Amino acid sequence: MSAIWGVIDLQGKKLQAGISQVFAESYQNCVIDRYEEVTVETVYLGCGIQYFTKESVGEKMPLAEEGAFFTADVVLDNREELYAKLLGSKKPLTEMPDGELLYQMYCDYGKDCLNDLLGAFAFVYYDRKEKRAEIVIDAVGDRCVYYAVQNEILYFSSLMEPLIKLMGAGLNDRWITDFLAMDHLFMSNEAEETPYKGIYRVAPAQRVIIQEGKIEKEKYWNPFENFRELKLANDEEYAKAFRQVFCDAVKGVMRGRGDMSILLSGGLDSNAVAAVASGYLKEKGEKLYSYTSVPLKDYVVQKTGWDLEDESEAVQKTTEYLGNVEPTFVNLEGINPWKDRQGELRIMEMPYKSVQNMLWIPECMRRAYDRGSRMMLTGSFGNTTISYTDLEVYMNDLYQRKKWITLYRELKIFSKADGFSMRYAKKQIRNAGKNSSKIKTDWNSLYGKSFVRPAMVEKEGAAERMLAMKRKFAEASLCHDATRKLMVQDVALRQIGEAGTKHSLATGVLLRDPTKDKRVISFCLSLPVEQFCKEGKERRLVREYLKDRIPPHILQAKTKGKQSADLAYRMSLKWEEIRQEWIQLYQSYPDSRYVDSTKACTELLQNPDMEKYTTQMLVRHMYTLMVLELENQMEA
Missing domain, CATH: 3.60.20.10 (Aminohydrolase, N-terminal nucleophile (Ntn) domain)
Structure with a gap:
């Protein structure tokens, strides 16, 4: 490599x-x-x-x-x-x-x-x-x-970097406009262009x-070419087939030189990988070394809702259950996502949006390298494959196929399990088709709270691309056949692979994700929707078919891990200093081609209190300012 x-x-x-x-x-x-x-x-x-x-x-x-x-x-x-x-x-x-x-x-x-x-x-x-x-x-x-x-x-x-120098490349207006216009974590809406022309x-x-x-x-590879849905006799046969392909994928990536390490959270995916990998290592008398993001010591963990902000207890229980996993907890003491951005910008070579992950993942990789590990497992793609579930899609799919008896039975089970009313669910299902065809085209619907400059949106034709993206996602909620197409998107694969390549070059450690193995992807795509979600149980592939391997506390958990949950808190420690720096940057570049600096600056001036800002708002300012700095750098 x-x-x-x-x-x-x-x-x-x-x-x-x-x-x-x-x-x-x-x-x-x-x-x-x-x-x-x-x-x-x-x-x-x-x-x-x-x-x-x-x-x-x-x-x-x-x-x-x-x-x-x-x-x-x-x-x-x-x-x-x-x-x-x-x-x-x-x-x-x-x-x-x-x-x-x-x-x-x-x-x-x-x-x-x-x-x-x-x-x-x-x-x-x-x-x-x-x-x-x-x-x-x-x-x-x-x-x-x-x-x-x-x-x-x-x-x-x-x-x-060398191509930019050799080509004398300028900025790609379309890429940067779309980067800002998409008010979510997607960085691009196609798989080949970069921030630089040519x-x-x-x-x-x-x-x-x-x-x-x-x-x-x-x-050369299209999982939908000659596609056929997998039809097996019963759940036992599906379980056997899934376990075979997933375990083969995990074993296949375990060729690392030195100790094997893993990014481990309190979630299903990384625990599934850890459970299978630790089993193989145990046969050889070896350990698996885990690395987990945890909040700063003085951060007050919020224990409401579905988010698990401190996963250390869950991970500790996992290591004890598996027996040969040695944990390391990383709290990034002294690291500020804004103040320390230049190092990550140098690695990524472009503005980035996943500020939370760019804090802890490379640091865990560096620590693994220092321990002598050159390969690190992860389960980051698992939400799309081994632990995929979508109750809304399942219900809409049953409705579209006119499986009335099954739909009624499943609604009754899930409404009791998840605490929603059957009347509300039936209304949502009936309106799903109508809602998917009524895509709003106003500014907020297409661009959210983005600070992209409207003139650039019009010049680069961003509206058409944003509308197509929204329509694609809306239609995917109607049935599983449409959802399948979104389970494997080149845009998402590109974004993950790009970050992984850059981080491996910067740290000397290679990330490998068996949940993204093409055999696992093809297998999961081939499954009927009921294999992911039925009879009151979601994320069935992992919860049902790997329940003898995954720690019980992970299977029973009702929360979802939230890495870098203390991001806003870290910002608050130097908030006024950061806010003034942001204001100054926006005011210094009022004529940016890409950024509506006046709009962005006004938000900061009108809302001086940190409590007014969600994590998403802070991240939006950070990646917007990265674009502003890049624009200024290229024009200098």
Whole structure:
């Protein structure tokens, strides 16, 4: 696993001098174990190898032979299966690192092998004779690589910084406008554009071919192609099938060099991963090391509602139940999400919205690295797969299929279990179809409380994209077939993979999420809606089919973990200083192309008391100001 970068002149001309230095400067702050390069007159390839697995220590990358050039950022989860498919003579698997195995597979089978690959990867293959370059990303976008083409010269890199410098790239108005206009945690509404003009990210499961001045794109994995819903005889058969695919996914990612670690919360998903992973480790007499975000010591935990703001007690019980899990609790003493933003901005290379997660996840990764762990498990995608549930969709789906008796029975059970009236539920179901077709188009409905400048919204046509997004989500609530399409979105996969790649380069630890394994995704997509939610029980895959593995207190919990619950409190410790800084920044840039600085500043001037601000309001100001600072930086 590694960072990759390079420059290829597709016309066969000699590359300009000094290019390698631009990349070297951009990667100097990354935790790289070994740097390797290949340079000929028309091709320059680089690889910053990170020793995430024992095999990676012997990795030789980039590769160059007989006019073919190859560099890869890769960890494979099905090495034995792929090795068995190789053609011709081959060295022992124990002597073949992942990059070499991937290269041999691609030489033997070309693009036809891509669906056989399990794992996280990004690679570039160049055929000098054909003057054809190919860039490929794993099916779920776990790794990212950026590229740009100018005058038939291909530039690519795991980081954007060298491409920005080499291209002299300016800001992408459409990306930044949409980033601000979406008043939620999505950063982009498509999978390939970046904040910079002319620089693109390869989308999940995408193969990009650059040849003869043309750029072609292919999608090699689509879980809905030849889709069939899985029909099994009973719940016992569904349980057996689910356990097999999920446990295989967990075991497949446990190839880390050094101790195995995990981001562990009090929720179902990370506990499911921990339960299965700790079982495998226990067989070898090994421990699983967990890292958990907890609030500052003097923060007063709110114990109302569904949120569990301090998960330390739940995690402690989990470690005791599993027996071979050693916990570490991280409270980020002295860290302020605004004051300490520059470090994360340098890592992410763009404004970011998930301020809460950007506080604790990289810090946990750093601590794991210091302990000697190079791989960290997570269950962050589990809400979309193994613990997915949506009672509203289930009820609407039964209504649409005219399953009246089942609908009445389920309404009766769930209304009693969840405390809502049947009359209210019936009204909501009857109105669901009507409401989905009545999408409001006023400013607040499309852009919420966003501080995006209206003139930019109009110029970039953001309204059409925001409306399409709202319509898609509204229609998805009507039936499970529509919901399936939203369970695997390239936009969401891109956002997770982009952050994961950047954080692995910055910390030297690789995040692996078996709940995002493409086999797990395909399996969950194939299930009937009743497998997720029925008979008064939600999140059934985990609660029912893994109940013999997951700690009882997790199965019985009615709350949901809330990481970085003390974000607003951290801000309050220096609130007036921060508020005045924000006001000054907005007032310094009244003519921003993207930000309505007057509107944003007015909110701060009219509401001096910290109590007036929700966490969402604070986060909105932070990412808006990140855009403002980026705009000023690019124009300086």
